[in-house]
Amino acid sequence: MSDPPLGERVTLARVAAQAGVSRATASRALRGDSRISAPTSVAVREAALTLGYVPNLAARSLRAKETHALGLVLADLRDPVHAMVAAGFELEAAKADYTVIIVAAGGELDGERRALRAFIERGTDGICIASGVIEPHEARDRLGGVPLVLLQPDHASQVTRSAGEEEVGVIRADDAAGVRAAVWHLRELGRRDIAYLGSGDRATNRLRGAAAADAMRGLNAGTLRSFQVADDAWTRPREVADALIGALPDAVICYDDKTALALLDGLRGSGIDVPGRVAVVGFDDIPFAALSNPRLTTVSTPVVEMGELAARSLVEATGSRALPPGRVLPVELVVRESTAGYARPRPLPADRGRRTEVLARG
Amino acid sequence: MSDPPLGERVTLARVAAQAGVSRATASRALRGDSRISAPTSVAVREAALTLGYVPNLAARSLRAKETHALGLVLADLRDPVHAMVAAGFELEAAKADYTVIIVAAGGELDGERRALRAFIERGTDGICIASGVIEPHEARDRLGGVPLVLLQPDHASQVTRSAGEEEVGVIRADDAAGVRAAVWHLRELGRRDIAYLGSGDRATNRLRGAAAADAMRGLNAGTLRSFQVADDAWTRPREVADALIGALPDAVICYDDKTALALLDGLRGSGIDVPGRVAVVGFDDIPFAALSNPRLTTVSTPVVEMGELAARSLVEATGSRALPPGRVLPVELVVRESTAGYARPRPLPADRGRRTEVLARG
DNA sequence: TTGTATGCGTTATCAC
DNA sequence: GTGATAACGCATACAA
Numbered sequence: 234m235s236d237p238p239l240g241e242r243v244t245l246a247r248v249a250a251q252a253g254v255s256r257a258t259a260s261r262a263l264r265g266d267s268r269i270s271a272p273t274s275v276a277v278r279e280a281a282l283t284l285g286y287v288p289n290l291a292a293r294s295l296r297a298k299e300t301h302a303l304g305l306v307l308a309d310l311r312d313p314v315h316a317m318v319a320a321g322f323e324l325e326a327a328k329a330d331y332t333v334i335i336v337a338a339g340g341e342l343d344g345e346r347r348a349l350r351a352f353i354e355r356g357t358d359g360i361c362i363a364s365g366v367i368e369p370h371e372a373r374d375r376l377g378g379v380p381l382v383l384l385q386p387d388h389a390s391q392v393t394r395s396a397g398e399e400e401v402g403v404i405r406a407d408d409a410a411g412v413r414a415a416v417w418h419l420r421e422l423g424r425r426d427i428a429y430l431g432s433g434d435r436a437t438n439r440l441r442g443a444a445a446a447d448a449m450r451g452l453n454a455g456t457l458r459s460f461q462v463a464d465d466a467w468t469r470p471r472e473v474a475d476a477l478i479g480a481l482p483d484a485v486i487c488y489d490d491k492t493a494l495a496l497l498d499g500l501r502g503s504g505i506d507v508p509g510r511v512a513v514v515g516f517d518d519i520p521f522a523a524l525s526n527p528r529l530t531t532v533s534t535p536v537v538e539m540g541e542l543a544a545r546s547l548v549e550a551t552g553s554r555a556l557p558p559g560r561v562l563p564v565e566l567v568v569r570e571s572t573a574g575y576a577r578p579r580p581l582p583a584d585r586g587r588r589t590e591v592l593a594r595g
Numbered sequence: 596m597s598d599p600p601l602g603e604r605v606t607l608a609r610v611a612a613q614a615g616v617s618r619a620t621a622s623r624a625l626r627g628d629s630r631i632s633a634p635t636s637v638a639v640r641e642a643a644l645t646l647g648y649v650p651n652l653a654a655r656s657l658r659a660k661e662t663h664a665l666g667l668v669l670a671d672l673r674d675p676v677h678a679m680v681a682a683g684f685e686l687e688a689a690k691a692d693y694t695v696i697i698v699a700a701g702g703e704l705d706g707e708r709r710a711l712r713a714f715i716e717r718g719t720d721g722i723c724i725a726s727g728v729i730e731p732h733e734a735r736d737r738l739g740g741v742p743l744v745l746l747q748p749d750h751a752s753q754v755t756r757s758a759g760e761e762e763v764g765v766i767r768a769d770d771a772a773g774v775r776a777a778v779w780h781l782r783e784l785g786r787r788d789i790a791y792l793g794s795g796d797r798a799t800n801r802l803r804g805a806a807a808a809d810a811m812r813g814l815n816a817g818t819l820r821s822f823q824v825a826d827d828a829w830t831r832p833r834e835v836a837d838a839l840i841g842a843l844p845d846a847v848i849c850y851d852d853k854t855a856l857a858l859l860d861g862l863r864g865s866g867i868d869v870p871g872r873v874a875v876v877g878f879d880d881i882p883f884a885a886l887s888n889p890r891l892t893t894v895s896t897p898v899v900e901m902g903e904l905a906a907r908s909l910v911e912a913t914g915s916r917a918l919p920p921g922r923v924l925p926v927e928l929v930v931r932e933s934t935a936g937y938a939r940p941r942p943l944p945a946d947r948g949r950r951t952e953v954l955a956r957g
Numbered sequence: 958t959t960g961t962a963t964g965c966g967t968t969a970t971c972a973c
Numbered sequence: 974g975t976g977a978t979a980a981c982g983c984a985t986a987c988a989a
Contacts, residue, residue: 244982255960260984268958290716291656292982295965300653302696302717310685311899316678323672323699332713334664335697337685351694354652355664470886494886501888520853524832524860526888537673606966617976622968630974654966657981 243286251280263288294356302332303547304352307363308340313519314489314536318363318384321540329548331358340387340435342366349375359547359557362386363540366435369403380550382543382557387435392443399559404539404546408437408516409444411532411564415486415514416448418530418566424484424512429457430477430496432488433464441516445486458482467495474499483511484572490515490522493529497571512572527570534564605648613642625650656718664694665909666714666722670702675881676851676898680725680746683902691910693720702749702797704728711737721909721919724748725902728797731765742912744905744919749797754805761921766901766908770799770878771806773894773926777848777876778810780892780928786846786874791819792839792858794850795826803878807848820844829857836861845873846934852877852884852893859887859933874934889932896926 249259254273262269262277263286269277280286294300303326307315323333336351338344345367352360359380362372364387373381383403419427429445431438446457460476467473473495477485487493493515500507507513507527515522518533539562546557611621616635624631624639625648631639642648656662665688669677685695698713700706707729714722721742724734726749735743745765781789791807793800808819822838829835835857839847849855855877862869869875869889877884880895901924908919 242982245984246982256982257961257984258959261959264984270958273958287712287715289657289718289982291653291662291718292965293984294653295651295657295967295982296984298965310672310678310682313675313678316672316675316681319678319697320672320699323697327698332696332698332717334694335681335685336689336694337682350649353649355694356651356653468882468885491882494883498886498888498890520830521856521883521886523830524856524883524887526860526863528860604966607968608966618966619968619977620975623975626968632974635974651966654981655968657966657983658968660981 242289243284244289245286248277248281248284248286251284252276298356299358299551300356301330302334302355302357303544304348304355304357304360305333305335305363306338306345306348306352306361306365307335309337310335312491313521314517315363317519317536318540318543321537321542322361322363322544323540324537325541325544326548329544331544331548333544338365340364340366345372346375353379358551361543361547363543364435364437373402380547380557382546384539384543385437387437389436391436392439399561401559402546402557403559404543404562405560406534406536406539406562406564408441408532408534408564409447411516411534411566412441412444412486413448413451414564414566415530415532416445416452416454418568418572419484419486419512419514420452420454422484422512422572425455426482427454427457427484427486428477428482429459430473430485430487430492431459431461432466432492438488441486441488460485462492467491470495470499471502472499474503474505477511478503478505481505481511484514485511486514486516488516490517490519490529490531493531493571494521494525497525497527497529508570508572514572518567522567523569525571527573530569530572531567532564533567535562538562604651605646606651607648610639610642610646610648613646614638660718661720661913662718663692664696664717664719665906666710666717666719667695667697667725668700668707668710668714668723668727669697669725671699672697674853675883676879677725679881679898680902680905683899683904684723684725684906685902686899687903687906688910691906693906693910695906700727702726702728707734708737715741720913723905723909725905726797726799735764742909742919744908746901746905747799749799751798753798754801761923763921764908764919765921766905766924767922768896768898768901768924768926770803770894770896770926771809773878773896773928774803774806774848775810775813776926776928777892777894778807778814778816780930780934781846781848781874781876782814782816784846784874784934787817788844789816789819789846789848790839790844791821792835792847792849792854793821793823794828794854800850803848803850822847824854829853832857832861833864834861836865836867839873840865840867843867843873846876847873848876848878850878852879852881852891855891855893855933856883856887859889859891870933870935876934880929884929885931887933889935892931892934893929894926895929897924900924 249256259277262274310316326333336348338348361382363384366387368388429442431442449457462476515529515531518531522529522531550557611618621639624636667684672678688695698710700710723744725746728749730750791804793804811819824838877891877893880893884891884893912919
């Protein structure tokens with residue numbers, strides 16, 4: 234079952250010798266070149282197997298000028314959303330027999346620059362920057378020709394482009410549509426004093442906040458109130474709740490699920506009922522949003538699929554010399570208990586509580 | 596700011612030519628060889644900079660027989676625990692200027708074999724298998740000499756080794772101690788009918804179950820009851836709760852936090868009070884365990900640190916020709932509301948609810 | 958159908 | 974201090 238212990242690594246030359254052919258023939262046989270006769274092919278394969286030959290991809294890359302590797306830059310694998318993007322990316326890359334190099338840049342410009350440099354050094358065939366803060370133009374410049382996909386770019390320049398618009402090489406979720414659906418939903422429930430709770434100071438945050446304000450305007454529903462907490466405030470639920478308490482709205486749309494779940498906890502700590510006193514909406518629909526108490530209403534974004542799509546685009550781009558296309562992916566509002574009517578739900582028979590209602594489809 | 600658009604990639608030869616020296620000299624100058632004169636060194640660096648030279652690591656690896664890359668096999672990046680291991684691993688690798696290749700093997704033997712093969716092909720300087728199901732001996736065989744670290748190995752052979760024992764190249768958390776602390780804690784609270792709720796059929800699950808049974812025996816506390824749900828049951832909370840309902844214990848130690856949080860949700864769906872009727876304990880202490888309602892008592896395992904440790908071991912192993920050492924890392928029981936006294940906690944002033952109590956330190 | 962020869966970009970060994 | 978030159982392992986253009 235297990236290969237022979239490779240003290241010194243077996244090279245193609247050894248295989249060729251063993252099979253009694255030239256290196257060229259061995260190479261062709263192993264790569265399935267149609268011109269090689271069946272018997273030689275078999276002989277070579279056999280030799281490779283018994284010797285435990287494993288090709289040296291560094292050597293192959295050097296010749297072939299392609300590595301069958303993709304690079305993925307993201308902010309932090311500890312964040313479930315980023316991890317899910319990475320999961321989708323790796324999954325799809327693996328299907329096409331590509332390997333993935335991941336660099337966590339910590340959401341910092343210099344980290345992203347270093348990551349790009351590392352990818353160039355390693356000659357990755359394609360690169361994806363997820364939630365990057367680097368200016369798109371700079372990234373493309375630094376890469377000079379290597380296929381690049383920007384996934385939910387978080388650079389300031391992204392705030393101003395009009396919603397729903399596709400951009401070459403950019404994959405995004407339709408955040409604006411999601412926020413709009415949330416606002417509509419809350420208005421339908423009779424909530425009047427709606428607020429946006431931002432977290433961090435990146436483009437995505439500002440974009441969602443702006444979308445909420447727009448939606449309010451579109452509904453002639455008065456102005457949106459705005460609160461803001463730090464990037465990592467969600468690990469300190471009190472801090473999140475305290476940002477609102479004292480000027481409590483009757484509905485809050487949060488930057489993401491992490492913030493929303495922390496808010497839920499913080500409000501409970503202050504004896505404030507959700508959804509009775511305040512309705513809460515999250516963003517992303519991470520798995521734990523369905524397990525909170527009350528279960529969290531949230532805008533579900535296809536994070537895993539976005540990762541998959543990014544990888545697929547890159548794989549395709551390396552084949553055809555074309556640029557990866559852009560995409561704006563639909564999101565949907567998943568309504569759960571945190572925005573239910575004024576009464577808290579009773580114990581639920583069967584799986585009723587799990588049911589979700591689609592209000593908006595990007 | 597941005598490098599010149601590299602149509603064809605700049606090679607060392609170009610830099611050398613530009614600086615008016617030989618390739619050898621250029622190479623030495625860039626790597627900081629002390630024998631190169633200051634003026635030439637400067638000239639070379641300058642040339643490299645203006646030309647936008649980026650070294651080709653494939654070529655370098657081919658010569659140097661080391662890649663400055665580490666391989667990480669894990670089951671699934673969508674799982675927060677695995678993602679956190681990966682985060683720690685990448686973080687620490689990056690500090691030592693190593694790049695990380697991640698392959699998700701889906702918890703399947705063949706996937707892990709393929710991953711190892713891919714790593715060998717790419718010549719990674721070290722490899723970590725996290726929660727792998729591959730037999731340790733087989734893994735070492737296939738790798739022939741490449742430093743290997745097994746992180747929380749999940750192969751059957753791991754169940755029988757005695758708890759707390761260190762094994763070369765194996766990094767584990769002291770699961771048994773954690774479970775023991777949980778059992779003691781529950782007994783102290785007066786819970787008598789304690790159960791273990793397993794999930795999946797891997798070694799780690801069996802190991803934790805066995806540790807719980809042992810702890811009960813050690814306390815002369817009667818026999819532990821055992822329940823079991825599928826690997827992915829946590830996404831179907833009803834199913835998790837239904838596994839217990841009908842023979843409800845008054846305390847449950849769950850395989851992990853995901854399962855515990857699902858159980859919390861499922862029990863709530865059935866109107867069963869936690870901790871009033873049942874106390875619930877999780878395992879891992881993922882961030883969301885602190886945000887549930889009730890907040891989850893859980894065994895905190897140093898997942899990120901384990902990833903860091905793994906990477907560090909590998910980096911060190913590549914330097915010194917030695918094998919990576921083994922480690923059993925301490926865990927601690929974090930007591931929260933899900934095992935509080937019989938009364939449900941009132942709204943909490945300030946951060947009282949966040950306080951944790953350390954009961955056991957591996 | 959197979960073999961020969963060359964080069965991918967670096968670094969190390971040996972000269973000078 | 975610096976420069977030729979060879980070699981890492983592989984894949985291909987060209988010959989046969």
